[in-house]
Amino acid sequence: MAIVEVTELSKRYGKQVVLDRVSFSVEEGEVFGILGPNGAGKTTAVECVEGLRRPDSGTVRVLGLDPVGQGAELREHIGVQLQHTQLPENIKVWEALDLYASFYARPRDWRELLERWGLADKRDARFAKLSGGQKQRLFIALALVGDPRIAFLDELTTGLDPQARRATWELVKRVRAEGVTVVLVSHFMDEVEELCDRVAVFDRGGVVALDSPEGLIDGVDAEYRMSFRFMDGQAPEPGGLLGSLPGVASVSRTGDLVVVAGRGDFATEVTASLAREHVLVRDLRIDKRTLDDAFIALTGRSLQGWPPPPGPSGPAPRTEEPS
Numbered sequence: 001m002a003i004v005e006v007t008e009l010s011k012r013y014g015k016q017v018v019l020d021r022v023s024f025s026v027e028e029g030e031v032f033g034i035l036g037p038n039g040a041g042k043t044t045a046v047e048c049v050e051g052l053r054r055p056d057s058g059t060v061r062v063l064g065l066d067p068v069g070q071g072a073e074l075r076e077h078i079g080v081q082l083q084h085t086q087l088p089e090n091i092k093v094w095e096a097l098d099l100y101a102s103f104y105a106r107p108r109d110w111r112e113l114l115e116r117w118g119l120a121d122k123r124d125a126r127f128a129k130l131s132g133g134q135k136q137r138l139f140i141a142l143a144l145v146g147d148p149r150i151a152f153l154d155e156l157t158t159g160l161d162p163q164a165r166r167a168t169w170e171l172v173k174r175v176r177a178e179g180v181t182v183v184l185v186s187h188f189m190d191e192v193e194e195l196c197d198r199v200a201v202f203d204r205g206g207v208v209a210l211d212s213p214e215g216l217i218d219g220v221d222a223e224y225r226m227s228f229r230f231m232d233g234q235a236p237e238p239g240g241l242l243g244s245l246p247g248v249a250s251v252s253r254t255g256d257l258v259v260v261a262g263r264g265d266f267a268t269e270v271t272a273s274l275a276r277e278h279v280l281v282r283d284l285r286i287d288k289r290t291l292d293d294a295f296i297a298l299t300g301r302s303l304q305g306w307p308p309p310p311g312p313s314g315p316a317p318r319t320e321e322p323s
């Protein structure tokens with residue numbers, strides 16, 4: 001069942017068209033990814049769905065409700081972690097949870113959330129004293145305190161170090177295991193590949209593809225490579241053997257190392273052909289196509305490298321400190 005339905009959503013700021021007839025739907029129980037580079041319109045789209053921004057045109061329905069006209073009712077059922085969620089530095093963990101719980105008619109018991117999200121011993125800690133990972137756990141707990149059916153998590157792991165990112169991924173999986181539908185905004189390929197059932201790829205204000213991560217990868221006819229070494233004593237001419245197989249684009253050899261590039265199912269053709277000819281190989285490697293390959297094929301450019309590395313002008317990475 002679709003729990004979120006967005007149809008022909010458009011939004012502009014002044015003369016800048018930020019969303020141009022965007023459509024997608026989110027099924028109940030899934031982790032739905034919204035992927036795209038900075039400025040693609042991801043946050044604007046999600047904030048229209050949350051009722052925080054008013055669309056210029058198009059229709060948005062969340063649990064059958066209009067987020068603008070029925071926002072108060074809707075907010076009882078959704079949990080939101082905004083991209084730039086901040087809390088007063090001096091607020092204590094329990095006070096934040098208690099405050100957020102007061103926004104809802106039927107909140108969860110925040111004491112249970114403290115336990116569940118590993119914050120029990122931080123109950124009286126002030127927000128400013130929490131590590132990056134602890135802050136993320138608190139933000140997730142805050143997004144869940146209203147016992148929502150949908151949680152919106154926007155750029156949850158930006159700025160976290162790799163270890164804290166992976167820990168946060170496990171939290172997202174737990175949210176889903178609790179039966180909450182998750183809408184995850186991200187510009188990290190690995191995160192989306194790991195967590196999402198389906199992904200809408202945003203680019204320049206539009207949805208350029210929508211599929212499972214595997215479907216997006218399979219749907220792109222990007223060239224990839226395989227390599228292997230001939231076993232000692234075997235030295236057939238690989239170009240003659242493999243060059244004319246379906247999908248093979250090029251074959252090169254340096255010593256006993258052979259690299260074959262191609263498209264589609266060429267790697268299966270190559271291994272079958274080697275077996276037919278009784279050619280034994282070792283160190284067989286197939287370079288997996290990635291979501292980044294799919295993204296490049298869809299948009300003509302790479303998302304890798306986003307966000308820019310922290311530097312003098314960027315934020316320092318938040319790290320998980322020992323508690």
Ligand SMILES: Nc1ncnc2c1ncn2[C@@H]1O[C@H](COP(=O)(O)OP(=O)(O)OP(=O)(O)O)[C@@H](O)[C@H]1O
Nearest residue numbers: 013018036037038039040041042043044045083187
């Ligand atoms: N309130 C606003 N007023 C004017 N322009 C805005 C406003 N909010 C966003 N924009 C512009 O709209 C465009 C899309 O922004 P949006 O935040 O939706 O993109 P995004 O894909 O979420 O990017 P990011 O990953 O950087 O958050 C950007 O060019 C941004 O500068």
